[in-house]
Amino acid sequence: MFDFFQLTLISVLFLVSASMRSLNAPHDSDWIRALSAKGKAMTVLSVAALLGCVFSAVLLREPVPRGHDEFSYLLMADTFTKGRIANSSPPVPEFFDTFHVIVRPVYASKYFAAQGIFLAVGQKLTGHPAVGLWLSSALACAAIYWMLLAWSSPNWALFSSLIWMIQYGIFSYWSQSYWGGMVPALGGALAFGAARRLWDRFSWPNSIWLGLGVIVLVNSRPVEGFLALLLICIVSLRYSLRDRLWKRAEFLTRCVLPAGVVLASGAFLTCTYNRAVTGSAWKPPHWLHEEQYEQAPEFAFLPMHARITYSSPWLEYLYGVREVSPYRALHDGKRIPRVIARKLVTWWAFYCGVLLTPPLVVPGLLRKGVIRVIQIGLMVALGGTWALAGQDSTALKVAFDVLAVVQFAVLWIVFDDFWERLAIATIGLLLIEYLSTKWSFPHYFAPAVCLVLFLQVQGLRRMWHWAKNVPVAIRASTRKERRKLEREGTQQGRLTYPLRGFVYFLPMACLLSLAIRVEARRVGWNDDPHGPDRQALLMNDWSLRREELRKWLEQQPGQQLVFVTYTARHNVNNEWVYNDADLPNSHVAWARDLDPEHNRLLLNAMPGRTVWWLEADKPNCQLVPYREHQAPPLPFGLQQAQENEADSSAN
Numbered sequence: 001m002f003d004f005f006q007l008t009l010i011s012v013l014f015l016v017s018a019s020m021r022s023l024n025a026p027h028d029s030d031w032i033r034a035l036s037a038k039g040k041a042m043t044v045l046s047v048a049a050l051l052g053c054v055f056s057a058v059l060l061r062e063p064v065p066r067g068h069d070e071f072s073y074l075l076m077a078d079t080f081t082k083g084r085i086a087n088s089s090p091p092v093p094e095f096f097d098t099f100h101v102i103v104r105p106v107y108a109s110k111y112f113a114a115q116g117i118f119l120a121v122g123q124k125l126t127g128h129p130a131v132g133l134w135l136s137s138a139l140a141c142a143a144i145y146w147m148l149l150a151w152s153s154p155n156w157a158l159f160s161s162l163i164w165m166i167q168y169g170i171f172s173y174w175s176q177s178y179w180g181g182m183v184p185a186l187g188g189a190l191a192f193g194a195a196r197r198l199w200d201r202f203s204w205p206n207s208i209w210l211g212l213g214v215i216v217l218v219n220s221r222p223v224e225g226f227l228a229l230l231l232i233c234i235v236s237l238r239y240s241l242r243d244r245l246w247k248r249a250e251f252l253t254r255c256v257l258p259a260g261v262v263l264a265s266g267a268f269l270t271c272t273y274n275r276a277v278t279g280s281a282w283k284p285p286h287w288l289h290e291e292q293y294e295q296a297p298e299f300a301f302l303p304m305h306a307r308i309t310y311s312s313p314w315l316e317y318l319y320g321v322r323e324v325s326p327y328r329a330l331h332d333g334k335r336i337p338r339v340i341a342r343k344l345v346t347w348w349a350f351y352c353g354v355l356l357t358p359p360l361v362v363p364g365l366l367r368k369g370v371i372r373v374i375q376i377g378l379m380v381a382l383g384g385t386w387a388l389a390g391q392d393s394t395a396l397k398v399a400f401d402v403l404a405v406v407q408f409a410v411l412w413i414v415f416d417d418f419w420e421r422l423a424i425a426t427i428g429l430l431l432i433e434y435l436s437t438k439w440s441f442p443h444y445f446a447p448a449v450c451l452v453l454f455l456q457v458q459g460l461r462r463m464w465h466w467a468k469n470v471p472v473a474i475r476a477s478t479r480k481e482r483r484k485l486e487r488e489g490t491q492q493g494r495l496t497y498p499l500r501g502f503v504y505f506l507p508m509a510c511l512l513s514l515a516i517r518v519e520a521r522r523v524g525w526n527d528d529p530h531g532p533d534r535q536a537l538l539m540n541d542w543s544l545r546r547e548e549l550r551k552w553l554e555q556q557p558g559q560q561l562v563f564v565t566y567t568a569r570h571n572v573n574n575e576w577v578y579n580d581a582d583l584p585n586s587h588v589a590w591a592r593d594l595d596p597e598h599n600r601l602l603l604n605a606m607p608g609r610t611v612w613w614l615e616a617d618k619p620n621c622q623l624v625p626y627r628e629h630q631a632p633p634l635p636f637g638l639q640q641a642q643e644n645e646a647d648s649s650a651n
Contacts, residue, residue: 041158045145045165046138052170053134056537060521063130063176066535066543068099069111070178071578074129075101076109076116078581081124085276090583091605094311095591098577099318102289107583108277110289113270114187114220115180129178137175140186141165147193147450150200151419152457159507160457166510167356171518172532174443180220181443187216188228188447195232196419199239202254211262217447219270222284227433228447231426293319296327300436312592318572326438337397343440344404345386347431349530350442351452355510358502359459361407364414366466371413378407411455420458423451442532460506463499542574542616549614549623553588561602561609563626565593567617576616 057063065071079087086106090096093103102108109116122132144164148157168174174181190213194206217225245251271281278288290297293315295305304327310316329335352360364375385400412424430448434440517533524539538544553560564576580586584606591602593613603611611626
């Protein structure tokens with residue numbers, strides 16, 4: 001449905017722009033020139049993103065946690081706001097053992113700290129962790145513009161940053177759920193922007209920004225952050241050794257020392273966090289959680305872990321069945337093409353979609369010779385395989401994977417500038433890692449989102465400056481040379497107005513698409529499973545019922561305890577058992593209903609509470625006073641039945 005609307009928008013754009021005979025460049029507009037001053041533009045972008053997030057929440061609702069990761073991040077934020085890094089293990093911890101949370105030897109989130117810090121800031125200042133989420137979105141939008149200032153011209157940087165803010169900064173699961181995405185995007189933008197500036201000239205402010213970007217990446221998505229910065233570090237090191245830059249005094253005083261101080265401070269704080277949770281400065285919480293719970297490793301090339309005994313059948317199903325299934329799929333020759341195709345479609349739908357794909361493919365159509373023919377053939381073939389995506393055909397998936405690789409090679413040929421090819425190589429490296437993980441969500445790729453946007457910017461510039469019989473290759477290495485070539489390019493040849501019209505009206509199309517997505521969410525249309533707004537601010541969801549009951553319990557006198565039980569057909573993604581950081585003293589405690597005799601242990605450990613029982617899988621489920629024992633025991637055949645379900649969903 002959303003793809004249909006966006007295809008319609010694209011068609012209308014080209015029809016309208018075909019009738020244009022005079023257009024100023026987007027960056028020649030008065031409002032673009034007025035905002036192109038760095039301070040003004042960064043302020044406008046950040047404020048607009050923040051206000052847009054707030055307006056979306058007012059129009060729809062404030063973000064409510066629904067996924068395992070979201071609850072875990074909120075636990076971390078609540079822990080930080082109480083002035084602690086980790087909490088004491090709860091009494092009778094098996095009742096509170098839940099997904100992506102460590103309950104022994106301490107009670108803490110398994111995740112890295114950066115996302116939790118932002119949520120904690122919002123919770124501490126306003127009582128709403130969503131404010132910290134929106135703040136991270138505002139800062140990411142400003143940082144991406146700052147990054148593009150170094151990689152592109154100032155006016156094009158602002159033009160493309162506006163598009164990115166409209167598409168992702170206001171209404172996406174990165175900015176309207178606690179799942180994460182904006183924080184590693186912020187870190188990547190700071191690191192790439194600073195690295196590009198240090199390539200031209202050493203300066204201590206940029207060295208500090210580089211160090212801060214690396215720290216954010218290490219504490220949000222360390223593996224992806226390392227891979228994202230690997231190639232630019234290699235070429236920078238080679239450049240430094242070739243020109244003997246390390247012999248210059250400013251290399252030490254303006255680059256190494258400032259960055260070293262920041263990185264050392266960040267390393268100390270990171271090790272302190274690790275030690276408080278795991279007992280070792282070198283062992284992050286994620287590793288401890290993997291040792292205690294995970295049977296399938298994160299990456300397909302690692303061996304399976306030993307079988308683990310769990311405190312709940314639901315934990316056993318998620319970690320022993322549900323997460324093992326995608327791992328095994330990456331070792332099954334018949335299923336690998338389907339898995340890769342599904343991951344590539346998800347990546348493309350999020351980062352490009354219908355609206356932002358033309359800047360990457362149209363430059364290939366503007367090239368003469370065999371590249372144009374190949375690009376046309378690829379567009380037709382990819383469009384055909386995409387249209388037939390619903391068919392269960394391994395050959396079709398293999399064809400799609402091969403075509404995607406060929407398209408990547410075409411991008412390498414078309415975008416032939418040094419920095420463009422560095423961006424393409426970095427994106428390719430992260431895509432290999434993205435395809436080798438058992439789960440692949442778009443926010444895993446967040447450290448390099450600024451590079452995807454950079455390529456889209458360069459595609460828009462090529463479309464705007466293209467003239468018949470005039471090659472448009474921007475080969476300059478400095479911003480001054482790039483601006484000179486840009487001015488010269490506008491004077492050469494007869495421009496194609498449909499292309500200019502498309503570029504000019506693209507932000508308006510993105511804004512209209514945003515309005516459609518928000519209105520679709522408001523009226524309850526089906527969620528787009530691959531788009532930027534996947535599972536963001538759902539209006540009819542089980543999580544709203546949980547939040548409603550939680551708020552009601554918070555208003556009741558005295559402390560409350562809820563035993564939660566599920567049916568045999570329970571969806572493990574809909575988990576109710578998550579709690580605040582100060583669990584023994586919290587007003588509301590959610591616990592697993594184990595068995596009557598075992599439940600008495602928790603009742604004795606938490607005396608004086610009003611005790612409820614909840615069958616969470618019932619429609620419009622209700623709290624009822626606890627009595628021994630309302631629910632039948634869980635069937636022993638549950639695991640096998642759900643294993644079959646997991647295998648079918650993985651296919």
